[in-house]
Amino acid sequence: MNKQQRLSRVFLYVGLVLLAVMFLFPFAWMLATSLKTNTEALTNPTALLPAAPQWNNYPEVITTLNFWRETFNSLVMAVGVTLGQVILSALAGYAFARLHFFGRDVLFLLILATLIIPFEVLFVPLYLMLAGWGGWLNTFAALIVPSLASPFSIFVFRQFFITVPKELDEAAMIDGAGYYRIFWMVMMPLAGPAVATVFILSFLAEWSSFLKPLVFNSSPDMYTLQQGLVVILNRGANLVPNLATLMAGVALASIVPVVMFLLGQKYFVRSVASTGLKG
């Protein structure tokens, strides 16, 4: 390394550390505020650290937020949608990649075209449909079933199955295996990367989703964590919330995705990178 290279290396590190501080600051502020007393948080906003950490804020917010119930609701919704998407999309993706049937490619193009249509445009008719069917609103069915089929997930599986060597299913077919057997015994065991991608992206999306529970849920029993944070804590009866417990709630609501990310960073990065194949 010559002098100039060493100098640019130093600049790079200084810049990166500054950026990292900027990126981590909101997390640090959230955690520090979650350990203040509410008076401290409200009257001494510039002090970064609490005078004495108030661990009590956490049990307190677990009660006011109905945290366990909401975590349960969020998990059922996110896991339900994710598992359903993996199975349905893998089945469809396999057919679009490997099997032959009339109209296959037109059908697939049609599915691709619906990729750009967001839930945000459809929540009004979906709400009216669910309300009209009677008994759907305020149920897990409403939170899960409309999100089960995902054009994007089908696309991910199709793109993956196309790359599997044809010899594998041909060999299985000669051995007398039918489509279902080939799907379960040959294709699915190989589909780990596609499963991981769909699992991560759809779990994150569902865990974070807010508009859907906001519109489909009115009963506090069905609130998801995101909904509880906004409806119970941030917009409670009093407009100025208990800031310290609010931040404790935000921290608790972020544990699941953050821990998942720290454990599987590699897979998260790969999944997000794979969304680039869309274009």
Place this chain on the structure above:
Amino acid sequence: MEIQQVQEQVKTKIVSPRQRSWKMALRQIQAFSFTMPALVLLAIFLIYPIGYVVYLSFQRWDLLGSPAFIGLQNYNTILFKDSAFLQSIGATVLFVVLAVPTQVGLGLFLAILIENKFRGRTFFRAVFFLPLVISFVAAGIVYQWMFSTGATPGIFPAALANLGIKFPDWQHTNGFMAMIIVVIMNTWKSAGFSMILYLAGLQSINPDLYEAASIDGIRNAWQRFRFISWPLLVPTTTLLIITNTIGSFQAFVPFYVMTNGGPSGATTTLIFYIYNNFANRTGVATAAATLFLLAVLAITAVQLLVSRRRQAYY
């Protein structure tokens, strides 16, 4: 392959031609059945609602009683009578114009910084990625209170006040500043996405190109970026602009959480407008949704055309 197999069977007289066509039809049905569960759900929860939105946009309905056909009146209402709709278009376009370049630009900058291998690279990548995994609700709440200008000032306005600088009151009067605060939050939260796609793009560039360029007299980092990386990243940039434009067009949650659409409707985006109206003025809300749908289709079409031409140019 299975078709050939059956044809072989016909030739060798294992099955008759009639049996063959029956067998092939069965195969087709079997193959098609794999897509059935997904297709049925897509038809019910994606295709049908699109038609339903368009249908409702021609009706007057307040969810009580039954809808009544009123032609284009809802469109007339939102385009010419309800200034809130035009304001929401303005807010949405302003957000897209501010949010897309900032997150894509910061993402590109971060990707270039951590492109090469060095000690701590994975750590920095994780730090820049981290905001992506938390929810917009969580991020929105944190930023709302860090920047609060209400009775309980957040850390930044309070710190500036100590220095004698008054932070623009985005929560009560300054609508543009409210937009800026949401854009800051959004940039922080979303830049990691662009960074990852740019990193993938940069890694796919053949290193020989840089070597060849250095022989041609391209020496410094800026020139390498300008004349090699940037042109080769055009597909990535196009993709990011398209996805982020469509994504920002749909922005609702950050505004619902952070600004509640205020002050005075300055941050009521299109989806927010639809949300505000869907229960009492369903026809108006769905007319807005229909126009929104058309806009998304138009943006996609235009950007696809533009990207085709650009790629041809390079």
